[in-house]
Amino acid sequence: MRLSRRALLASTLALAACDRPIGATAAAQTPPKGSAPALRDLAPYPFGTQLISTELDTPIIAELAARHFDQVNTGFELKMEYIVQPDGRLRFEGGDRLAAFCRANGQAIHAHTLVWYADTPDWFARLDGSRRAMEAAYDGYVREVAGRYAGRVRAWDVVNEPVTDEGSDLRDSLWSRNLGQDGHFIRAFELAHEADPNAILFTNDYNLESNPTKRRTFLNLVERMMNRGVPIGGIGTQCHVSVDLPAGALTTALRDIASLGLPVHVSEFDCSLVPDGIFRGSQREREADQIRLYEEALESYAALPARQQYGFTVWGVRDAESWLRRTDYGGDPSDRPLLFDDLGQPKPVFWAVAEALRG
């Protein structure tokens, strides 16, 4: 099966195989008059962004994050790759700085992420093959990190991206090899729940709208865990979509994901202007399609039962900081997937989102 561009981007082996540059000039559009409304005041559910604490050094990012979003997803600093030091000590400066920012601005924290197949610091990797040592280290980590932020975060992504890109299987990883495929999952949820009984515990994955096989495998996993009484409290669908995603795919996926009855988080929404496949639209058509996809996501999210609307998160504030710009991810430096341009000005897609949130 051909892997999608998104799957290639996710792979650490991805060679930069991107489409042609898409040009830096925005289509000429006159923004509506008046100042931009605060999106957090318009949304009937928590409306989030992803942040990294160092971004707060840029005043416009801090301002926009505080004004428009009432939930923050910790993009980097609650991952093992940041927290775990080479000698096994844990550092929390970044997470604590974000937590202080959120407290000052009345924002909830969606903590991301305790366990991730792609995040296996050397300090853990050296325990590969020693089950008991791995259990002790893994348990200790989950307890300490979830416990440290107990009472301060609304939720955790406990296991991130459990399903393969092809979609039929769960991933093999350092964690699954040593603690079992279901085993490492159950263990992390149970320990996180003990450490922070009030946090809503999520699993989270991508391409669920473009790969129905992957969606089925993911939902089967969640259902199996629910049936076993594992304290799973919500489902995250990342929604890193590209401009040529067919209309209707997001709606179908959200309905399907919601069918299990758990709260649903649109957890990492962005829409790349670089097509996933061969898409021959003009720049202006791509921007129009991007707006339509943001609108479809928000409309189909609003159609879910209110008690399942955990929140909708966009993956960053300004285009300039987007991971889709980064060439080390196979991204395109001219991509513009978010609501605010490089200078922090609201783009046409911002106004469309404000309208969609007004309902």
Ligand code: 9MR
């Ligand atoms: O956007 C995140 C980037 O800043 C980090 O360097 C990177 C590695 O930690 O992770 C990016 O976020 C990913 C998220 O954690 C999981 N889903 C895919 C996101 C984009 O790669």
